[in-house]
Amino acid sequence: xxxxxxxxxxxxxxxxxxxxxxxxxxxxxxIVAPEVEMSAVGHAITLASPLRVREIRRNGAxxxxxxxxxxxxxxxxxxxxxxxxxxxxxLSGINLGANVGVNVLYSGTVSAATEGAFxxxxxxxxxxxxxKEPDFDFAACFSREIIGFMQRQGLRHGTxxxxxxxxxxxxxIAGVSITRQGVGRFRERFERRVDPRGNVYYWLSGETPxxxxxxxxxxxxxxxxxxxxxxxxxxxxxxxxxxxxxxxxLPSVGLHDGD
Amino acid sequence: xxxxxxxxxxxxxxxxxxxxxxxxxxxxxxIVAPEVEMSAVGHAITLASPLRVREIRRNGAxxxxxxxxxxxxxxxxxxxxxxxxxxxxxLSGINLGANVGVNVLYSGTVSAATEGAFxxxxxxxxxxxxxKEPDFDFAACFSREIIGFMQRQGLRHGTxxxxxxxxxxxxxIAGVSITRQGVGRFRERFERRVDPRGNVYYWLSGETPxxxxxxxxxxxxxxxxxxxxxxxxxxxxxxxxxxxxxxxxLPSVGLHDGD
Numbered sequence: 001x002x003x004x005x006x007x008x009x010x011x012x013x014x015x016x017x018x019x020x021x022x023x024x025x026x027x028x029x030x031i032v033a034p035e036v037e038m039s040a041v042g043h044a045i046t047l048a049s050p051l052r053v054r055e056i057r058r059n060g061a062x063x064x065x066x067x068x069x070x071x072x073x074x075x076x077x078x079x080x081x082x083x084x085x086x087x088x089x090x091l092s093g094i095n096l097g098a099n100v101g102v103n104v105l106y107s108g109t110v111s112a113a114t115e116g117a118f119x120x121x122x123x124x125x126x127x128x129x130x131x132k133e134p135d136f137d138f139a140a141c142f143s144r145e146i147i148g149f150m151q152r153q154g155l156r157h158g159t160x161x162x163x164x165x166x167x168x169x170x171x172x173i174a175g176v177s178i179t180r181q182g183v184g185r186f187r188e189r190f191e192r193r194v195d196p197r198g199n200v201y202y203w204l205s206g207e208t209p210x211x212x213x214x215x216x217x218x219x220x221x222x223x224x225x226x227x228x229x230x231x232x233x234x235x236x237x238x239x240x241x242x243x244x245x246x247x248x249x250l251p252s253v254g255l256h257d258g259d
Numbered sequence: 260x261x262x263x264x265x266x267x268x269x270x271x272x273x274x275x276x277x278x279x280x281x282x283x284x285x286x287x288x289x290i291v292a293p294e295v296e297m298s299a300v301g302h303a304i305t306l307a308s309p310l311r312v313r314e315i316r317r318n319g320a321x322x323x324x325x326x327x328x329x330x331x332x333x334x335x336x337x338x339x340x341x342x343x344x345x346x347x348x349x350l351s352g353i354n355l356g357a358n359v360g361v362n363v364l365y366s367g368t369v370s371a372a373t374e375g376a377f378x379x380x381x382x383x384x385x386x387x388x389x390x391k392e393p394d395f396d397f398a399a400c401f402s403r404e405i406i407g408f409m410q411r412q413g414l415r416h417g418t419x420x421x422x423x424x425x426x427x428x429x430x431x432i433a434g435v436s437i438t439r440q441g442v443g444r445f446r447e448r449f450e451r452r453v454d455p456r457g458n459v460y461y462w463l464s465g466e467t468p469x470x471x472x473x474x475x476x477x478x479x480x481x482x483x484x485x486x487x488x489x490x491x492x493x494x495x496x497x498x499x500x501x502x503x504x505x506x507x508x509l510p511s512v513g514l515h516d517g518d
Contacts, residue, residue: 042302050460145510201309231500241490251404
């Protein structure tokens with residue numbers, strides 16, 4: 001089985017290395033990842049500038065391809081240009097920090113998995129819920145379970161899995177849960193500062209979820225020390241509103257003809 | 260009524276100006292938009308660098324705030340920092356080029372409307388289906404209809420409208436249609452080139468939809484010269500897969516304990 005690995009922390013990130021080390025002996029593993037950190041790029045792609053692809057070595061041996069673009073770019077160019085054969089599985093991660101709730105929209109890690117799903121490839125994003133002193137071993141090991149899970153269950157075309165793992169020893173993890181994306185707002189604010197030349201600038205800060213969520217929301221389950229698996233789709237259509245608005249009087253095209 | 264205008268083509272773009280000119284006499288209009296073009300940034304936000312905000316003048320008068328960030332950044336900082344009172348409506352556009360089908364995921368224009376919806380503000384993205392010689396007059400006029408439509412119908416919390424307008428004289432527009440996001444793949448490819456120093460680089464190109472879509476897909480309706488209105492949500496959860504996977508045997512946490 002051929003597995004494409006990518007991420008948004010960059011090709012030198014330890015989370016990617018942990019996945020590679022876990023999987024390289026049993027699978028045909030290829031790495032195509034951003035050359036530099038690309039966090040919070042959302043589902044960006046590079047249109048205004050060309051992409052460069054560089055062979056990256058690690059410990060003296062060929063490791064993978066570094067791309068001057070976003071995670072979504074990496075999956076596109078891997079499938080369409082770099083790899084001889086499309087991969088059977090795309091794994092994106094292991095990300096340093098959870099990708100749950102509305103933050104999923106901003107996540108480069110998740111966008112790579114979504115891009116894999118565009119191509120009809122079984123794809124998952126893997127994130128570890130910590131920003132310091134990460135131990136990726138268990139998360140890497142669990143990623144292998146995710147590959148097996150996708151193979152056993154299959155996945156509807158266009159659906160990817162967004163997996164979040166508590167940063168805990170396995171014996172303290174409360175279990176595995178199929179979840180929905182949390183929709184509560186995060187409590188954000190801008191921190192206003194003044195630079196040495198007297199100019200104002202702003203940092204975005206403070207991203208702890210502010211609201212209680214449904215029990216099966218990824219945000220809530222992760223708080224209960226569960227591993228969360230959220231099936232996500234790239235179809236943003238809000239179906240309830242679709243049905244309701246179809247029955248509504250529509251805006252008129254010619255209303256301002258006489259103006 | 261207070262209306263926040265933003266876009267992803269940048270604060271100097273003629274599509275934004277057309278909206279402003281159409282609405283300024285009847286509404287309290289505020290502009291907070293990226294200082295430079297930000298196309299295909301997806302739902303990116305700026306975390307790794309601070310944001311700068313600059314007052315922008317046009318024809319000698321104050322026009323709006325230029326932000327050194329993405330469309331999503333602009334809506335966040337407008338609501339949380341720049342404006343005294345949150346707007347009643349967010350309009351993003353008028354974008355030069357359609358935002359339909361899976362391309363919606365890559366759209367900065369749409370992400371600004373989604374960000375407005377996060378805040379519970381009635382929000383719409385407006386795009387004109389042309390890349391050359393745009394005449395924004397009718398699209399600006401129709402945006403006023405969209406404001407009225409959102410006020411009359413209301414919108415479920417977290418839902419925004421993604422509006423696409425054919426670049427045709429009003430009498431040739433076939434009508435208005437409530438649509439779903441098309442899910443067909445675009446026919447993309449990378450164009451490989453060699454720079455004067457002998458290094459390879461790649462351009463992403465070719466984005467015409469490749470597949471026939473359902474009749475109520477935005478891609479298909481726009482091809483029939485309809486104005487499309489797609490209600491979109493930031494909840495990426497795939498509900499069919501959620502229900503199915505909840506009934507599946509889950510991956511085990513402890514499977515590799517004995518390794």
